[in-house]
Amino acid sequence: MAVLLTKNSKILVQGITGNQGRFHTKQMLAYGSQVVGGISPGKAGDTVEGVPVFDTVETAVQKTGANASIVFVPAPFAKDAAFEAMESGIQLLVMIPEHIPVQDSIDIVTRAGELGVTVIGPNTFGIISPGEKTKMGIMPNHIYQPGPIGVVARSGTLSYEIAFSLTNGGFGQTTVVGMGGDPVVGQTFISVLRHFKDDPDTKGVVMVGEIGGSAEEEAAEYLKTFGKPVVAYLAGRAAPPGKRMGHAGAIIERGRGTLESKEKALTAAGASVVTMPWQVVDALREAMAHV
Amino acid sequence: MAVLLTKNSKILVQGITGNQGRFHTKQMLAYGSQVVGGISPGKAGDTVEGVPVFDTVETAVQKTGANASIVFVPAPFAKDAAFEAMESGIQLLVMIPEHIPVQDSIDIVTRAGELGVTVIGPNTFGIISPGEKTKMGIMPNHIYQPGPIGVVARSGTLSYEIAFSLTNGGFGQTTVVGMGGDPVVGQTFISVLRHFKDDPDTKGVVMVGEIGGSAEEEAAEYLKTFGKPVVAYLAGRAAPPGKRMGHAGAIIERGRGTLESKEKALTAAGASVVTMPWQVVDALREAMAHV
């Protein structure tokens, strides 16, 4: 019913006593997430929304058996938090903060590769598995619904737009994964698509991409053997080259990362590429009908 | 007939055009070692003792299929040479230089652990497998002889003394391994003993230890399940605490690394510990008789 994040994921919140940490702990609990502990150095013994607070991830893991963690600490401390989680045995790590230095992200992602840790983000809205009633992230709770569609997106609000239109169009979701908008993030379209391929409950996939980089082009190569219907929407059609559109990643630089090349590659790989977000549902309906 | 180094080891010499590299290439070839190439940046196309010289290990490995390398470059460049070898796929790396900074050795040994590379040294005389007629090191050729005894030593000339007395006493050697005299080296007594345990041709082992550290004590723990006769000689009986006896490793510091504690541990583990180097052969003869 889901990939990566399931109801068995026992979740820690790093930075639980901050505003964001506190608010989203409440939201996650409300959604059904199994939040088993929070980290806030010096605040051991406190509770937040009934969740026990620990000084270190090490202790929290020992006491709670946590295997996943979501990080809300400010960007300059994010590398420390990520390594603390990984070295303490956390297997699924969601990095919410934006503005983490790229060199730090390289270090985090490299170490995650060594340890076999799945990193979602940085600069992500997180991951949600509606059928398992669990989420790790900052996405609004009400726009998702259990169902057969996997969604993998680079950016947040745009994925909400599309997830909500899927829900309204009758397409619930197995899991929605936000890869994050930074230049270096833990996942690629391919790494997430692999999970969707292996998940029998995921019958179709929506990719939400954007200009910049060549992640979509590489994904296209993989899609050739994917075997499930894919609809792709790409943002940044009207973006001028050389300008950063918000995300550090969203830039057409030196002729690379144009929408045309992505669209062409995905179409050639058999994906149905739509021009506007509101066209996703119809395209998906058509693609699923052909299966 | 040997551990770690066999006649199938195809050897590179890093720093082959230096005095030491040149001299020992000749000695190794004379002993029978399969030296397939040498590295000396800027000297590609030359030959040394008939051995082709390459600019990089990468090319040498491509051209020769080398899987082992011996490093003769000056200590400040040793880390570079070691990483070049390891990243190019070398599996057995002998580090001759002394005075390599400890931080560099830590980096080398850590990386070797990740890549599964066997590092002999630094600050070692190397490794020799008399029965396979091959050596990687600076030890004199004439003092060894094929036979059933494995030797593992921390220091060079002392191991020559003992190997030669073994040879004269009728005990040839499977392999003689010099771990190296530095504080941080690639091997431990245990890691080498494991190979000797697995080698059916090795019927008994001589350990040549010395004061400092606690490698001998840790080895003693392992020896309890080793199952082959072991004779140990330890140098530094008369060394005063707090003074470095040549090797950076050979120091009794803050009450650790005394000869008494090592001797006690080894004896308790069933090893025959002798007081003087010339007692090794008799002790070995007796130990082997009991098998």
Added chain:
Amino acid sequence: MKQYEYLAKQALRDHGIPIPPGRLVNTPEDAYQAVQEIGPAALKAQVLVGGRGKAGGIRFASTPDEARDVAKAMLGMDLKGYTVERLYAEGKLDIEREFYISVTTDRNKKVPLVMASLAGGVEIEDVDDSQIVRQWVDPRVGVLPYFGRELAQRLGLTGTLARELADLVVKLYQIYRERDAELVEINPLAVVNGHLMAADARLNIDDSALFRHKNLELIEEGSELEKKVHQIGLAFVELDGDIAIMANGAGMAMATVDAIQYFGGKPANFLDAGGGASVEPTAQALDVLVSMKPKVLFINIFGGITRCDDVATAILQVKEGTGIPVPLVVRLVGTNEKEGVALLEQAGISAYSDMAPAAERAVQLAGEGRS
């Protein structure tokens, strides 16, 4: 954050990479002294625009007097919209060959990438791929000299140049790593008297890492308007249309720009009001949009963290303050949608709940579009 050429060169020099003799020039008198000290020199405008040479941003001076005159002409001149405030006087080089080398981050492989070519002196995207050597860095290992020797070998360099390149790439990686560079580039990497020298250099610092490089002078690119919005802390890019746009989240903002164009309209800007912006910055951003005097103002919000009532409050605040003297189209859904829509309706503004008709309406109101 892009660094001026003279700062990039300074970074190279600090890490031991040879650069030509050079002096920063703030006044014509500086230029006189610089040429007196270093001899005939190029006077290079320190602005962050490409094609500086063709636009007249690089001129030569053989004598101190000539340098003074040239500097007088160049300082204060307009170069592609940027005012030239500083020059960099650099000794003329007798360049034998021009190579290229850079370190940057490979976003797909998620590791640093070293690119080098013997065909330097032109933009790297104009160099044929077969002439570019790429080597990826294992961040656990970093760049040791052997990496540079392998690079030199792949390029076909030998002797002194190979040795110098191996040394240089180690230092270049140190700059990339220690200074949190997105890009450090030497182009051309010149051969002068048989030795390597950085004839021109680019250094872009990761904005997110500025907190650990507090000694860096802040350099802001972009128009005055863009700088103003960046100071509010929002991402903003000016485009050349006339429909001003605000959305929340970078992806939504891009999609909104796309939607306006899809219906035949001309977007005036990209503005990401943030995934969870509060009333004040939203109002400030709206003020900026109004000041652009667009034909239409289009606000497209999918409230996740962002609360629709906050957005509505900001809109009303601006309406009652500066005023919104142009047609306004609002699409508002998500968290606290009812409250937000109610607030707007009290002020006579009706909100759309779907993106497509809202965007289409904005284009219509601008008198543009397909119809």
Added chain:
Amino acid sequence: MKQYEYLAKQALRDHGIPIPPGRLVNTPEDAYQAVQEIGPAALKAQVLVGGRGKAGGIRFASTPDEARDVAKAMLGMDLKGYTVERLYAEGKLDIEREFYISVTTDRNKKVPLVMASLAGGVEIEDVDDSQIVRQWVDPRVGVLPYFGRELAQRLGLTGTLARELADLVVKLYQIYRERDAELVEINPLAVVNGHLMAADARLNIDDSALFRHKNLELIEEGSELEKKVHQIGLAFVELDGDIAIMANGAGMAMATVDAIQYFGGKPANFLDAGGGASVEPTAQALDVLVSMKPKVLFINIFGGITRCDDVATAILQVKEGTGIPVPLVVRLVGTNEKEGVALLEQAGISAYSDMAPAAERAVQLAGEGRS
């Protein structure tokens, strides 16, 4: 290479670790000024011996005049064989608690080791093991703040002290790593006004890494004789016996010292002539041994890289030069053994081929031993 306390403290300060106010004192006048500036102070002899306090190497001064007098008395004094050339004047601290912390290399695990204890102020080997917290560093990760938080938690520290310790251990590891330290130790790590401060510090630099720390002043430990032999480039330690010993290789040299003692003799020294030493340094080393006026000179060589004829030549050179006015016992085997033995025999010296009888004979000649 051990660093004086004031240099160790300087390193801590450079990395942002709080230290007490202090001044280096070279003259009594310096001491006057130091106390004038920082108030009542401890004047600490800058020598590399342990137990400095008990030996009179630390004295207090309340006023500038007193400081001048104390410095006068201390400068030039002999402290366990070392002449006091410099003092370090350090402000008196109101110490609430004394902790211990150090970073060193674990030779068995081959990674850095952080040791900490709440029972500081005494040598760490006097602290019960149960009171010491050990944490090993993964060199791939280094020490990030979380490492320090875990350490603080294991020690049972909370609040300000826990936060400060987490920060401090990051910096301490930077010193260990960036300065190629074998040991960096703060003991006591004092609590003063509720904050951590390095009241005393040790910093030992890896001799092998000095090539990349060229700004470091060279500090040599040991007797004058030891310094002399170290300058030849050989490892040498003075012992308190009367049989001078030369051997090649550290292990052989240790075994030779052991052998002399085994037969009841008293070794005068440890001397490693190197695994492949040539004639000149060997002769120089022999000169030093002769200058020690031992009862007997024992040379024990197993020629591997070392050539026996080189050793013989060195012996004859010294014999014909300075002379060898004491009984000489030579054991010589290995590479070029025949040539070496022949050379010696021409000069009337007969060489042993086995170590045991040679060592026994040396002891006999010294009039010592079991017989």
